[in-house]
Amino acid sequence: MSPATPPTSAPPDLYGRERGDRMMRTLTVLGRLHTEAVARSGRRRARSGSPLAAAAPAGPLALVVRERVVEAEDVVSLRLTAPAGGRLPGWQPGAHLALRLPSGRQRHYSLCGDPEDRYTYRIAIRRLAAGGGGSIEMHDELPVGARLTTAGPRNAFPFAAEPAVLFLAGGIGITPILPMVRQAARAGLDWRLVHVGRTRASLPFGAELTELAGPGGRSAGRFEVRADDEVGLPDCAELLRRAPAGAAVYCCGPAPMLAGVRAAMAASPATGLHVERFAPAPVRDGRPFELRLRRSGIDLAVPADRPALDVLREAVPDTAYSCRQGFCGVCRVRVLAGEVEHRDLRLTDDERAEGTMLVCVSRAAEGERLDLDL
Structure with missing residues (x-):
C-alpha cells in the first residue's frame, strides 16, 4: 500500500477525490475518532488494572475445537470455545484470530460467527494444497477436541456501519464480510453483497447470507452470487456499479481482485474503500x-x-x-x-x-x- 513516491499532502480520501457527500465525510471522521478512542482506552485499562483489564486474558488464550462443519468444496468451519465453556473476549465484525497450531505454525483466520455469541468463535478455512501447510493441518489434523492458542481477537478491518454499503467478497474472503452483513441487516442499513468465486459449490455460507438478505424478492437485490463458470471472470468496475451513491465499499478477496477494485474506484458511485489485509503491506523503497x-x-x-x-x-x-x-x-x-x-x-x-x-x-x-x- 505504501506508494513508491510518498504523497506530499494528505488527499481528502483514499483516492485523492473530493467526497461528494457531507454525511459520509462526517461519518469518516467519527469512525476514525471512535477507533482511536477504543484503542487508547484499551491501553489505559490494561495499564490501570481495572476490572475490564482483569477480565482479558493475561497470557495465551486456550481454545478447543467443538465442532467441524463442511461449508463448501474444500472449506470447513470450526467452532472454538474455551476449554471449560466460559465466556470469550468480545469482538466486532472484521476481527481475526492469530492462531498457534499444534505444529507451531501461526495462521490468521477471520471470525465469521456472531459477535453476540460470547461463548463461541467460528472460523472457516479453505484447503490450499499448494499453500504453506497451515490449511492442510487445519483440515486434516484438527479433530473435535483439538486445542489451539491465540492472543485473542484483533481487528485490522473494522466495520464503521455507514448508512449505505457495498460488500465485495472473493471466495473465502466472505469470512470477515459475513459478520458485517449480519450487523448491517440488524441495523437496517442500505447494503448489497456480491460474492464471487470459481463455482457456486466453492462458495460457503450461501444459505446464511440468503436468510440475512430477506425473504422472497428482496434477497435478489441484497445478495448476489457470481460464479466464474456461469458468467465469466468478474469485472471490478461492473461490480462497483452496484454501489449506492456515496456508499462505502468493503472488499476482501485475492490480491488481483483488491487491485482491480482499487483501480476502478475513481469511476464508481462509491466514496470510500476498506480492504482486508492481515499483514502489513511490503515496504517499498525503504531505507534504514x-x-x-x-x-x-x-x-x-x-x-x-x-x-x-x-x-x-x-x-x-x-x-x-x-x-x-x-x-x-x-x-x-x-x-x-x-x-x-x-x-x-x-x-x-x-x-x-x-x-x-x-x-x-x-x-x-x-x-x-x-x-x-x-
Missing part, C-alpha cells in the same frame, strides 16, 4: 533509519524492509495500531526531532507540520534519526 524513544532513552534500528511499527512494538508491546496501512490513525505518535517521510493517507498538512507520524507506514531518510515522545 533510527528511532529514539526520548522518554525511555531507547534507540531502535529500523531496517530497510521493515515497518517502524513492527520494530517499535518489539520494544513497546502495547503500542496501539489497527489498519497497518496508513488509514485509521490509531498508531500516531509525536515526533520531537527529525524529518519524517510521510507515507500515510490520513494526516493533514497541519498535523504533519505539528510533528505527528503514523508509524505503521511512514519512515525517514537513510541514516536519519526520529526522536519520538515515548
Whole structure:
C-alpha cells in the first residue's frame, strides 16, 4: 500500500477525490475518532488494572475445537470455545484470530460467527494444497477436541456501519464480510453483497447470507452470487456499479481482485474503500533509519524492509495500531526531532507540520534519526 513516491499532502480520501457527500465525510471522521478512542482506552485499562483489564486474558488464550462443519468444496468451519465453556473476549465484525497450531505454525483466520455469541468463535478455512501447510493441518489434523492458542481477537478491518454499503467478497474472503452483513441487516442499513468465486459449490455460507438478505424478492437485490463458470471472470468496475451513491465499499478477496477494485474506484458511485489485509503491506523503497524513544532513552534500528511499527512494538508491546496501512490513525505518535517521510493517507498538512507520524507506514531518510515522545 505504501506508494513508491510518498504523497506530499494528505488527499481528502483514499483516492485523492473530493467526497461528494457531507454525511459520509462526517461519518469518516467519527469512525476514525471512535477507533482511536477504543484503542487508547484499551491501553489505559490494561495499564490501570481495572476490572475490564482483569477480565482479558493475561497470557495465551486456550481454545478447543467443538465442532467441524463442511461449508463448501474444500472449506470447513470450526467452532472454538474455551476449554471449560466460559465466556470469550468480545469482538466486532472484521476481527481475526492469530492462531498457534499444534505444529507451531501461526495462521490468521477471520471470525465469521456472531459477535453476540460470547461463548463461541467460528472460523472457516479453505484447503490450499499448494499453500504453506497451515490449511492442510487445519483440515486434516484438527479433530473435535483439538486445542489451539491465540492472543485473542484483533481487528485490522473494522466495520464503521455507514448508512449505505457495498460488500465485495472473493471466495473465502466472505469470512470477515459475513459478520458485517449480519450487523448491517440488524441495523437496517442500505447494503448489497456480491460474492464471487470459481463455482457456486466453492462458495460457503450461501444459505446464511440468503436468510440475512430477506425473504422472497428482496434477497435478489441484497445478495448476489457470481460464479466464474456461469458468467465469466468478474469485472471490478461492473461490480462497483452496484454501489449506492456515496456508499462505502468493503472488499476482501485475492490480491488481483483488491487491485482491480482499487483501480476502478475513481469511476464508481462509491466514496470510500476498506480492504482486508492481515499483514502489513511490503515496504517499498525503504531505507534504514533510527528511532529514539526520548522518554525511555531507547534507540531502535529500523531496517530497510521493515515497518517502524513492527520494530517499535518489539520494544513497546502495547503500542496501539489497527489498519497497518496508513488509514485509521490509531498508531500516531509525536515526533520531537527529525524529518519524517510521510507515507500515510490520513494526516493533514497541519498535523504533519505539528510533528505527528503514523508509524505503521511512514519512515525517514537513510541514516536519519526520529526522536519520538515515548
